[in-house]
Amino acid sequence: MTRGGSAMTRGGSAVWAGGAATRSRVTVTVVTVLVALAGCGVRPEAVPRPVEPSASRLPPVTVPAASPNGEVGERLYYVRDDRLVVVTRQVPTPSAPAALLTTLLTGPSEQERDAGLGTALTGVDPTTTVRLTGDTATVHVGDRLAEAGRTDEVLAFGQIVCTVVGHPAVNQVTFRHDSEPLGIPRADGSLSQAPLTCHDFGSLLD
Structure with missing residues (x-):
């Protein structure tokens, strides 16, 4: 076995140890992020979308009352x-x-x-x-x-x-x-x- 990305022969097939380790770390990282998002109540979405501001944070709008005749x-x-x-x-x-x-x-x-x-x-x-x-x-x-x-x-x-x-x-x-x-x-x-x-x-x- 050669360190730093060398091939390891197993049953006549070459396996890249460094590449397998890298893929394993990426998989673990993605799973960790998804678990964290699920814990916060945020569901990941495949397609990005604009986020609208919360209605509760918008300033109230006061409309003055008017008579039917505009007086x-x-x-x-x-x-x-x-x-x-x-x-x-x-x-x-x-x-x-x-x-x-x-x-x-x-x-x-x-x-x-x-x-x-x-x-x-x-x-x-x-x-x-x-x-x-x-x-x-x-x-x-x-x-x-x-x-x-x-x-x-x-x-x-x-x-x-x-x-x-x-x-x-x-x-x-x-x-x-x-x-x-x-x-x-x-x-x-x-x-x-x-x-x-x-x-x-x-x-x-x-």
């Missing part, structure tokens, strides 16, 4: 039984904060009035303006709304604040009269010149 909801706050009641109207496009306030000042529709809704903003100057600075809307009011001692003034300011902060660009509201900060009554009876949100009138919400 958006606009929230207005009116009054019923000394409570603030929200009404959602469908409009073609979102209104600017100033336009939203103008819509509020026109009062509830006939259908809304039939449902018992009213407003504490009757007689308020329709030229009341809104200026937006960052996420703060400043409402400039006329004499009628600035009068002290109105029994419905908390509801009136609650209507404005809750309606205006419903706009996506607004988080809080301040009021001014004749360019001066105006103290606003909150639901708890306190006056505040600080920026207000609908939470300041939470106990009045229906």
Whole structure:
């Protein structure tokens, strides 16, 4: 027998010892890999194929809800039984904060009035303006709304604040009269010149 790939004569036939050993090692290696794959739950395939990403790893996709007519909801706050009641109207496009306030000042529709809704903003100057600075809307009011001692003034300011902060660009509201900060009554009876949100009138919400 010759080492390093020499022939060994066995019964008149030559057998290559080195080649037989090499084939034996390859066979053992392949069997070992297949056993390892089987242990991991992976079945070998004869033909390669692309691997799709797992659905559980894909980021969630949020699709905004749309009305059947492609319109958006606009929230207005009116009054019923000394409570603030929200009404959602469908409009073609979102209104600017100033336009939203103008819509509020026109009062509830006939259908809304039939449902018992009213407003504490009757007689308020329709030229009341809104200026937006960052996420703060400043409402400039006329004499009628600035009068002290109105029994419905908390509801009136609650209507404005809750309606205006419903706009996506607004988080809080301040009021001014004749360019001066105006103290606003909150639901708890306190006056505040600080920026207000609908939470300041939470106990009045229906």
